[in-house]
Amino acid sequence: MKKLSAKNAFELSNAFGELSASLNNYLFSPQIKLTKNQKADIESCTWSLLNASADIRTFAVDLQLDESKLSFEKLLDTTAQARDTIRQLTNIRKVIVISTAAVSLAGAIISQRPGAIIDTTEALYKAIIKA
Amino acid sequence: MKYVVSGIRAWTPLLVGSMFLFVCSCTNLSAVREFARNSANSLEYTRLTEAYVQWPQTQKRFQPANQYAHLDRLAGERKLQENELLLRHSIIQDYMQVLGELASDEVVTYDKEIDSLGDAAAAANFIEVKDGAAYAAIAKLVVTATTDRWRQAKLKKFVTTSNDDLQTLLASLKEILKNGYLGDLKDEKVAVGMHYGGLVSKSKDPAGIAALQEWQREKEDSIALREQAIQEYLFILQKIAQAHQQLTDAISVNNVTSNEFLGQMSRYAKDIRATFNAIVSMNQ
Numbered sequence: 001m002k003k004l005s006a007k008n009a010f011e012l013s014n015a016f017g018e019l020s021a022s023l024n025n026y027l028f029s030p031q032i033k034l035t036k037n038q039k040a041d042i043e044s045c046t047w048s049l050l051n052a053s054a055d056i057r058t059f060a061v062d063l064q065l066d067e068s069k070l071s072f073e074k075l076l077d078t079t080a081q082a083r084d085t086i087r088q089l090t091n092i093r094k095v096i097v098i099s100t101a102a103v104s105l106a107g108a109i110i111s112q113r114p115g116a117i118i119d120t121t122e123a124l125y126k127a128i129i130k131a
Numbered sequence: 132m133k134y135v136v137s138g139i140r141a142w143t144p145l146l147v148g149s150m151f152l153f154v155c156s157c158t159n160l161s162a163v164r165e166f167a168r169n170s171a172n173s174l175e176y177t178r179l180t181e182a183y184v185q186w187p188q189t190q191k192r193f194q195p196a197n198q199y200a201h202l203d204r205l206a207g208e209r210k211l212q213e214n215e216l217l218l219r220h221s222i223i224q225d226y227m228q229v230l231g232e233l234a235s236d237e238v239v240t241y242d243k244e245i246d247s248l249g250d251a252a253a254a255a256n257f258i259e260v261k262d263g264a265a266y267a268a269i270a271k272l273v274v275t276a277t278t279d280r281w282r283q284a285k286l287k288k289f290v291t292t293s294n295d296d297l298q299t300l301l302a303s304l305k306e307i308l309k310n311g312y313l314g315d316l317k318d319e320k321v322a323v324g325m326h327y328g329g330l331v332s333k334s335k336d337p338a339g340i341a342a343l344q345e346w347q348r349e350k351e352d353s354i355a356l357r358e359q360a361i362q363e364y365l366f367i368l369q370k371i372a373q374a375h376q377q378l379t380d381a382i383s384v385n386n387v388t389s390n391e392f393l394g395q396m397s398r399y400a401k402d403i404r405a406t407f408n409a410i411v412s413m414n415q
Binding site: 006007010013014017020021024027028043046047050051053054055057058060061062064065067068071072074075076078079081082083085086089096097099100101103104107 | 186187194195198201202205208209212215216218219222223225226229230232233244247248251252254282285289292293295296297299300302303306307310311314315317318320321322324325328329332
């Protein structure tokens with residue numbers, strides 16, 4: 001048997017809802033004379049049909065959620081990857097900080113200042129550790 | 132060393148000129164940002180979903196007591212759907228926030244770090260102190276232009292990869308609103324008619340009948356207002372889907388910089404915001 005689609009289920013729900021609306025119109029039509037028992041029976045049927053419509057509609061929402069589950073999961077994944085991209089942009093800041101420390105160290109080496117070499121090596125080390 | 136430094140100095144005007152052209156060629160995506168921001172704000176609105184979940188319990192006021200058990204069971208089933216429905220809102224909202232961030236000109240600024248780099252280069256005698264500021268300015272242009280280009284490439288990939296899934300999710304949410312949420316209100320109208328029709332048919336008091344009919348009209352007006360809110364929200368989802376499709380199409384033909392495209396995105400953004408404001412004011 002072919003599986004019911006969300007679209008079919010919504011159509012079924014709508015059909016039950018329309019049927020209950022027709023019964024409601026019939027029940028209160030001035031042209032129709034009904035006995036008390038007949039009225040009670042039709043009223044009971046109308047409520048049952050109305051709630052059957054809501055039942056099927058709720059089921060249709062389940063089907064609709066299922067049918068789009070794959071897209072939901074894929075979009076979740078793509079969005080998480082894009083957030084990583086934004087984080088990478090933040091990482092560039094760290095790269096510049098490390099480069100700055102490296103430039104200072106290179107300057108100290110070229111000028112052959114032993115004290116400065118120790119200080120700038122330590123600064124570079126700290127910059128790398130913090131990154 | 133001096134040769135290198137003087138070489139840098141000689142090339143500086145050319146470098147600045149090239150960088151200026153490079154940076155100017157970067158796109159101003161403020162209309163895309165505005166669209167993404169307004170869409171994300173709209174997706175934050177979940178009152179319609181809350182109404183759908185609570186609907187079975189609210190129907191008890193119209194239905195006979197022998198239907199209460201049925202309505203309770205239905206309420207339980209909808210409660211189980213609530214989280215999944217809210218997640219649909221939040222993933223599209225998250226997506227739009229990320230889209231807005233990627234379309235931003237100022238995701239991250241590196242000015243402070245680059246100034247320090249310029250100072251370090253001057254202190255290390257790679258450049259003269261007086262050139263430190265110019266060096267930092269060029270470095271800022273280079274880094275900004277490079278990261279902008281990279282970010283925009285990522286943005287294009289993000290949009291084109293996601294479009295089909297986003298369209299599916301928006302279409303699915305639209306179906307749920309159109310047939311699920313509006314279907315509830317259609318049935319509620321019947322329930323209101325049944326409830327008040329039954330009471331009126333049993334009453335012999337003209338004043339009582341008039342009062343009952345007035346209450347019925349009030350309930351029907353309330354349903355009409357909620358129907359209008361759903362229709363407006365459907366319009367928002369439709370606009371988000373259309374705008375995102377247009378963004379995807381513009382990216383595929385490399386047309387995101389055209390004034391015509393950016394004008395359309397801006398109009399979409401304004402439509403979404405105006406409609407969302409209308410829904411919010413309906414609830415006040």
